[in-house]
Amino acid sequence: MRNHTTRAWRYPLVMTALLTLVAACGSTATxxxxxxxxxxxxxxxxxAASGGSVTLVTHDSFGVDKKVLAAFEASSGIKVTxxxxxxxxxxxxxxxxxxxxxxxxxxxxxxxxxxxxxxDAGILQPYSxxxxxxxxxKFAVGDARLTPVDYGDVCVNIDHRxxxxxxxxxxxxxxxxxxxxxxxxxxxxxPATSSPGLAFLVGTVAHFGDSxxxxxxxSLKNNGVKVDSGWTDAxxxxxxxxxxxxxxxxxxxYASSPPSxxxxxxxxxxxxxxxxFRQVEYAGVLNGARNxxxxxxxxxxxxSKQFQAGVADQMYVYPVDAATPLPSDWRKxxxxxxxxxxxxxxxxxxxxxxxxxxxxxLVEG
Amino acid sequence: MTTLSTRPELVxxxxxxxxxRWVALTVLALVPLAVFALFFLYPVGAxxxxxxxxGGRLDLSGFGEGLGRARFRRIIVFTVGQxxxxxxxxxxxxxxxxxxxxxxxxxxxxxxxxxxxMPFVLPTVVVGLAFRTLFAANGPLGSWGWDGxxxxxxxxxxxxxxxxxxxxxxxxxxxxxxxxxxxxxxxGAGPVRAFCTIVLPALMPSLAAAxxxxxxxxxxxFGVVLILGGSRYSTVETEIYHQTADLLDxxxxxxxxxxxxxxxxxxxxxxxxxxxxxxxxxxxRRSAGTARRPRWTDLPALIVTGGAAVLIAxxxxxxxxxxxxxxxxxxxxxxxxxxxxxxxxxxxxxxxTALGNSLRIALTxxxxxxLLGVMxxxxxxxxxxxxxxxxxxxxxxxxxxxxxxxxxVTVGFGxxxxxxxxxxxxxxxxLLVPIAQALVATPLVIRLVLPVLRAADERLRQAAAMLGxxxxxxxxxxxxxxxxxxxxxxxxxxxxxxxxxxxxTSFLARPExxxxxxxxxxxxxxxxxxxxxxxxxxxxxxxVVCAAVVxxxxxxxxxxxxxxxxx
Numbered sequence: 001m002r003n004h005t006t007r008a009w010r011y012p013l014v015m016t017a018l019l020t021l022v023a024a025c026g027s028t029a030t031x032x033x034x035x036x037x038x039x040x041x042x043x044x045x046x047x048a049a050s051g052g053s054v055t056l057v058t059h060d061s062f063g064v065d066k067k068v069l070a071a072f073e074a075s076s077g078i079k080v081t082x083x084x085x086x087x088x089x090x091x092x093x094x095x096x097x098x099x100x101x102x103x104x105x106x107x108x109x110x111x112x113x114x115x116x117x118x119x120d121a122g123i124l125q126p127y128s129x130x131x132x133x134x135x136x137x138k139f140a141v142g143d144a145r146l147t148p149v150d151y152g153d154v155c156v157n158i159d160h161r162x163x164x165x166x167x168x169x170x171x172x173x174x175x176x177x178x179x180x181x182x183x184x185x186x187x188x189x190x191p192a193t194s195s196p197g198l199a200f201l202v203g204t205v206a207h208f209g210d211s212x213x214x215x216x217x218x219s220l221k222n223n224g225v226k227v228d229s230g231w232t233d234a235x236x237x238x239x240x241x242x243x244x245x246x247x248x249x250x251x252x253x254y255a256s257s258p259p260s261x262x263x264x265x266x267x268x269x270x271x272x273x274x275x276x277f278r279q280v281e282y283a284g285v286l287n288g289a290r291n292x293x294x295x296x297x298x299x300x301x302x303x304s305k306q307f308q309a310g311v312a313d314q315m316y317v318y319p320v321d322a323a324t325p326l327p328s329d330w331r332k333x334x335x336x337x338x339x340x341x342x343x344x345x346x347x348x349x350x351x352x353x354x355x356x357x358x359x360x361x362l363v364e365g
Numbered sequence: 366m367t368t369l370s371t372r373p374e375l376v377x378x379x380x381x382x383x384x385x386r387w388v389a390l391t392v393l394a395l396v397p398l399a400v401f402a403l404f405f406l407y408p409v410g411a412x413x414x415x416x417x418x419x420g421g422r423l424d425l426s427g428f429g430e431g432l433g434r435a436r437f438r439r440i441i442v443f444t445v446g447q448x449x450x451x452x453x454x455x456x457x458x459x460x461x462x463x464x465x466x467x468x469x470x471x472x473x474x475x476x477x478x479x480x481x482x483m484p485f486v487l488p489t490v491v492v493g494l495a496f497r498t499l500f501a502a503n504g505p506l507g508s509w510g511w512d513g514x515x516x517x518x519x520x521x522x523x524x525x526x527x528x529x530x531x532x533x534x535x536x537x538x539x540x541x542x543x544x545x546x547x548x549x550x551x552x553g554a555g556p557v558r559a560f561c562t563i564v565l566p567a568l569m570p571s572l573a574a575a576x577x578x579x580x581x582x583x584x585x586x587f588g589v590v591l592i593l594g595g596s597r598y599s600t601v602e603t604e605i606y607h608q609t610a611d612l613l614d615x616x617x618x619x620x621x622x623x624x625x626x627x628x629x630x631x632x633x634x635x636x637x638x639x640x641x642x643x644x645x646x647x648x649x650r651r652s653a654g655t656a657r658r659p660r661w662t663d664l665p666a667l668i669v670t671g672g673a674a675v676l677i678a679x680x681x682x683x684x685x686x687x688x689x690x691x692x693x694x695x696x697x698x699x700x701x702x703x704x705x706x707x708x709x710x711x712x713x714x715x716x717x718t719a720l721g722n723s724l725r726i727a728l729t730x731x732x733x734x735x736l737l738g739v740m741x742x743x744x745x746x747x748x749x750x751x752x753x754x755x756x757x758x759x760x761x762x763x764x765x766x767x768x769x770x771x772x773x774v775t776v777g778f779g780x781x782x783x784x785x786x787x788x789x790x791x792x793x794x795x796l797l798v799p800i801a802q803a804l805v806a807t808p809l810v811i812r813l814v815l816p817v818l819r820a821a822d823e824r825l826r827q828a829a830a831m832l833g834x835x836x837x838x839x840x841x842x843x844x845x846x847x848x849x850x851x852x853x854x855x856x857x858x859x860x861x862x863x864x865x866x867x868x869x870t871s872f873l874a875r876p877e878x879x880x881x882x883x884x885x886x887x888x889x890x891x892x893x894x895x896x897x898x899x900x901x902x903x904x905x906x907x908x909v910v911c912a913a914v915v916x917x918x919x920x921x922x923x924x925x926x927x928x929x930x931x932x
Contacts, residue, residue: 060887063710084712090610094781101785190596192607229591232889236897237497243897247502260893263692314710316892353612364596
């Protein structure tokens with residue numbers, strides 16, 4: 001028995017070793033932890049005294065420069081706590097489920113495919129930002145509860161090198177994608193599991209109409225369209241124009257993806273601007289916010305020049321503020337679609353599930 | 366000494382001592398069960414209640430409708446089928462692996478043991494992408510035509526869970542006294558016959574446990590099925606996510622959750638039955654002598670294990686190779702990028718910070734899981750004579766396994782709506798993530814520790830008691846040393862599970878303290894070679910850290926794998 005007991009003593013040793021390791025990593029960790037909830041050191045005023053604190057619920061793709069956020073906290077005296085809650089759908093559903101006892105005071109990231117669900121569930125309260133006149137109004141849905149903050153276009157991306165090498169004319173429209181010349185070249189995401197997939201489906205519904213889109217998708221299917229479950233594997237595994245060097249030169253992605261592929265000042269890919277569906281992302285003040293006045297200030301912050309200037313680099317979307325310049329790569333390689341497809345959020349909400357199940361029956365059979 | 370033949374206790378206990386022991390055992394059982402009730406049963410029940418209670422009344426019509434849908438029936442059949450096939454394959458490949466890696470002694474055996482554990486912590490999205498890269502039309506194995514097929518799902522499940530079988534079965538095997546099998550050989554039995562009649566029956570409890578765990582992991586597989594199945598295959602898990610997260614159809618989600626729980630309970634019941642039927646008090650070898658040099662009879666096992674090792678090494682190699690590819694050729698730029706990943710972005714932190722978060726949270730989760738697991742194991746190991754007590758123990762045994770089989774989205778959404786008021790308002794608490802991870806790891810701790818406790822000879826405890834030791838003293842000097850062998854292994858296992866846990870974490874992680882898997886998830890959903898490269902570098906880092914932890918634990922468990930657990 002003695003033998004066992006001695007060995008048992010080694011066990012705390014392992015844990016001590018691990019603890020030391022963790023403590024070593026932990027010391028670097030604490031340096032980074034404070035960032036999202038950092039209190040303004042520069043202002044010298046206590047945030048609680050002047051502006052209080054606001055919890056901003058966001059989706060996982062939210063991004064803001066630490067310095068920009070810290071500057072806002074310093075000038076407003078509002079302490080901002082970020083609460084990322086999954087993708088757009090998960091975030092909206094969580095807010096609906098916790099409606100009576102909201103997760104935060106303000107929300108960013110509800111898009112036009114989920115806008116009506118959020119509005120119908122009554123999770124938002126009206127607020128019109130004085131900064132909306134700078135460009136945000138242009139994207140408004142006519143409901144003061146949703147303030148447009150940014151927008152992005154979901155479009156088919158094309159790998160120029162493939163078409164040059166194959167000596168094949170590049171497609172430009174939805175209709176082209178169904179032509180025999182482009183058989184087995186397109187990869188899309190499933191609208192059931194992916195938000196760009198859903199956006200592309202809604203784009204085709206907008207383009208071909210409620211009666212015409214099934215026939216279009218039948219022709220896409222016959223033309224060998226590949227359906228992946230999400231953007232990551234479609235773009236990084238199957239698309240030939242990115243890291244994976246996949247087999248297909250056409251992929252459903254964003255108009256803002258090409259600048260990320262730039263090498264030596266040249267973008268090997270670009271977006272087909274006639275195949276775009278416009279996604280608009282909104283912010284709003286949550287019903288039941290503990291601090292609605294400060295929450296409104298946070299919505300204003302999202303429309304401020306400082307925040308708007310960062311949305312391209314941070315979130316790969318376009319700022320709604322008309323005066324905000326785009327990064328130079330974007331001006332060259334991510335032009336904005338002139339005539340994107342769009343459908344009223346109410347229609348999308350009402351018909352989304354029906355479209356998806358009809359699409360599943362049609363394409364996945 | 367006349368009581369010897371009629372009562373198992375050699376020393377007549379006083380009424381007070383008996384009462385004390387009873388109180389102690391009750392407390393040991395109630396604390397972990399209360400934690401399970403509060404952080405698992407209550408949130409999950411609350412979410413399902415939303416789906417099933419309509420206007421204050423229980424509405425079960427959803428079952429008829431749900432089970433009447435051909436889509437749901439197809440999904441249920443597919444879930445069971447793929448999980449059974451995956452865990453069957455895991456057992457077939459893992460049994461020879463357990464033999465080679467725990468009974469044979471050869472240079473590098475520990476390294477191989479660490480290698481096969483690496484996949485276990487990889488985020489499933491990374492595993493999914495690695496397999497897709499392998500089998501995609503242009504991929505290295507594209508000519509096999511496996512892309513989007515069931516075969517890739519099964520292969521990925523074997524890749525991820527091989528270590529569960531090897532380690533669960535291997536640990537038992539290493540503790541097994543080799544002499545009965547050797548005696549059988551001496552008496553003329555062939556290797557196959559000796560294995561089937563002596564070794565296999567002794568391994569049955571651990572085989573049943575391994576099968577149950579792998580089955581549960583595969584039945585609730587989310588990322589792998591989603592990515593590798595394209596949009597063609599769905600499991601109950603992916604469908605619960607779809608119904609909850611995309612459609613907010615809590616009624617259908619509740620129906621599917623209950624189907625999933627019934628499924629899980631059935632598997633656990635069958636495995637438990639098999640385990641109990643085959644559970645015997647075995648002579649545990651505590652010497653290092655069970656591992657030996659490979660013989661020619663080990664050749665088939667060596668070949669199978671070598672094949673499995675290659676199967677596991679190839680996707681990892683794909684991962685490592687891609688992490689070394691940069692737009693400017695080969696190099697370490699992706700790893701350097703990890704140090705200051707998107708330094709301006711508030712939701713992205715340097716990988717070292719994320720790794721620190723991961724390690725800290727995983728360590729907390731491990732401590733919790735080991736505490737809960739040991740408390741429960743001590744209680745569950747008892748074999749009371751009363752039927753009621755035996756049934757209660759059986760029920761508790763089943764309940765604590767449930768977290769392995771309940772959807773992460775159900776638990777995550779349940780936390781949100783259940784833990785939201787008064788002293789229970791824990792929605793923003795930093796403890797939720799380690800608690801959620803501990804709930805998943807505790808069943809694994811129990812499955813590794815419990816067999817050892819149950820197999821231990823009761824006579825040791827009786828002898829100690831007879832020599833005058835108090836119950837606590839008996840536990841410290843008999844149970845703890847016996848258990849400590851398995852405990853180290855279980856801790857490493859729990860640590861690996863917590864380190865790689867993504868499902869529950871992604872629902873609960875606080876944005877300012879992302880774990881490494883969460884960071885990888887965020888990086889991988891951004892365009893551009895820099896982000897993809899850094900995600901793969903971070904995944905490689907995670908796998909290496911896991912392997913290092915396993916190697917350290919193996920090294921601390923001294924020269925022989927046969928010693929204390931040897932996870």
